[in-house]
Each structure stands twice: as C-alpha cells, then as structure tokens.
Amino acid sequence: xxxxxxxxxxxxxxxxxxxxxxxxxxxxxxxxxxxxxxxxxxxxxxxxxxxxxxxxxxxxxxxxxxxxxxxxxxxxxxxxxxxxxxxxxxxxxxxxxxxxxxxxxxxxxxxxxxxxxx
Numbered sequence: 001x002x003x004x005x006x007x008x009x010x011x012x013x014x015x016x017x018x019x020x021x022x023x024x025x026x027x028x029x030x031x032x033x034x035x036x037x038x039x040x041x042x043x044x045x046x047x048x049x050x051x052x053x054x055x056x057x058x059x060x061x062x063x064x065x066x067x068x069x070x071x072x073x074x075x076x077x078x079x080x081x082x083x084x085x086x087x088x089x090x091x092x093x094x095x096x097x098x099x100x101x102x103x104x105x106x107x108x109x110x111x112x113x114x115x116x117x118x
Contacts, residue, residue: 005032006039007057013050015043022058027067030082 001008007018017039019026028036036054043049056062071079 001038001042003035003039005029006035008039008043010043010049013048015039015046015049015052017043017052017054019054019056019063022056022060024067025061025064026056026058027064029067029070032067033082033085 005019005021007020009016009018017036019028019032019036021027021029021032040052040054043052066082071082074082
C-alpha cells in the first residue's frame with residue numbers, strides 16, 4: 001500500500017505505522033485518518049501480523065490532535081461525526097492495549113490473549 005502521510009514497516013510479526021507529518025506535529029487531517037484506517041485494516045487482515053504499533057515521526061509530538069486548519073469550517077455536528085468515525089474506526093479493528101506511561105505516544109494492538117510489556 002502507498003500512503004501520503006504514513007510510513008509502514010513490518011518485521012517479524014510486528015507492523016509499525018508511523019504518522020509522518022512532522023511539520024504539522026502529526027496533526028490528523030481527513031486523509032491521514034483514512035490512511036490509518038486502511039493501514040490498520042490491511043495489517044489486521046494478515047495472519048502474519050501479531051502486533052500493530054502506531055507512532056509518530058519527529059521529535060515534538062506523537063499526534064498534536066486534529067488538523068484544525070482543515071476542520072475550521074465544520075459545524076459542531078460535522079466535527080462530532082468526524083470524531084466518532086475516527087474513534088470507532090480504529091476501535092473496530094482491535095482495542096488498544098493499555099500503556100501505563102502517560103508519555104508513551106504509542107498505541108499497541110495485540111492479537112494474542114497474553115500481552116507482555118517490554
């Protein structure tokens with residue numbers, strides 16, 4: 001798969017999705033949200049992938065949030081709908097394993113019933 005805003009790396013059963021918009025602090029625009037859904041769906045469909053990790057490029061932010069420059073003219077209803085779609089889309093694939101470090105900046109999706117933190 002080709003992406004404009006993501007980097008995808010697969011190694012030994014681990015799929016790493018890197019949001020790659022460092023100049024925008026990896027802020028999520030509609031295209032990036034759709035690419036995230038597509039990448040997670042694709043990795044999730046592979047029986048060879050055991051873990052999916054989502055992270056961000058750059059040194060300042062994992063994800064700064066929504067790219068408000070793109071959503072500034074949305075109504076309250078449109079913004080709420082986009083937020084629901086973004087949350088439901090990723091949760092629909094797998095629930096993220098909890099990360100106990102508040103600065104973690106990585107969401108892990110685990111296929112195994114046993115999750116070992118490293």
